[in-house]
Amino acid sequence: MTKPDHSYFCRDILSEYTARCREITNLVLKNLAKLLSLDKDYFINMLAENTITHARFNYYPHCPNPDQVFGLKPHSDATVITIVFVDDNISGLQLQKNGVWYSVPIILNALLVNMGDVMEIMSNGFFKSPVHRVVTNAEKERLSLVMFYAMDPEREIEPVPELVDEKNPRRYRKIKTKDYIAEIFKTFAKGTLAIDTVKI
Numbered sequence: 001m002t003k004p005d006h007s008y009f010c011r012d013i014l015s016e017y018t019a020r021c022r023e024i025t026n027l028v029l030k031n032l033a034k035l036l037s038l039d040k041d042y043f044i045n046m047l048a049e050n051t052i053t054h055a056r057f058n059y060y061p062h063c064p065n066p067d068q069v070f071g072l073k074p075h076s077d078a079t080v081i082t083i084v085f086v087d088d089n090i091s092g093l094q095l096q097k098n099g100v101w102y103s104v105p106i107i108l109n110a111l112l113v114n115m116g117d118v119m120e121i122m123s124n125g126f127f128k129s130p131v132h133r134v135v136t137n138a139e140k141e142r143l144s145l146v147m148f149y150a151m152d153p154e155r156e157i158e159p160v161p162e163l164v165d166e167k168n169p170r171r172y173r174k175i176k177t178k179d180y181i182a183e184i185f186k187t188f189a190k191g192t193l194a195i196d197t198v199k200i
Ligand SMILES: O=C(O)CCC(=O)C(=O)O
Pocket: 056, 058, 072, 077, 084, 086, 093, 132, 134, 143, 144, 146
């Protein structure tokens, strides 16, 4: 039997989706820069060259023991921005705020724009990269499509110098993107948070 050729599966759609989500990312980044009184292209320029874009298709099967099994453990994203296309049929994504978990509501055809750790670090803590997790469901399976927008692996992440002064001392140390991504995998396995390893 010949193997089916999947090399073109979804390619055009995914490529267009990636470009459109990038437009959303740029719009959000422009407004975040304005909020901090920075040049409107400040954050957009961070994604100008050798950007890493990942599309992750998550499939969470239904689970007989949802109280004991996570779909995805608590973590924050190592990205600049993450855009999540959330399942319209079943919730599961939860965000943590002040130690309490809140379920992200289902809004038909809505995309969830999530701030990543890079924005928390660059804004010197002004923006927060939320800790989030996915819980499982006993009856229903769940799908999500997550677009991760990250910087050039060789580029350094550190607080924007204009946002650091005597009143607002630097709260995060400098780290290369590729080293930070490595840290994310290490801490995820341990159940700790990568952002805590760069806090001063
Ligand atoms: O499945 C979701 O809704 C979110 C997934 C997520 O947080 C991730 O893939 O990093």
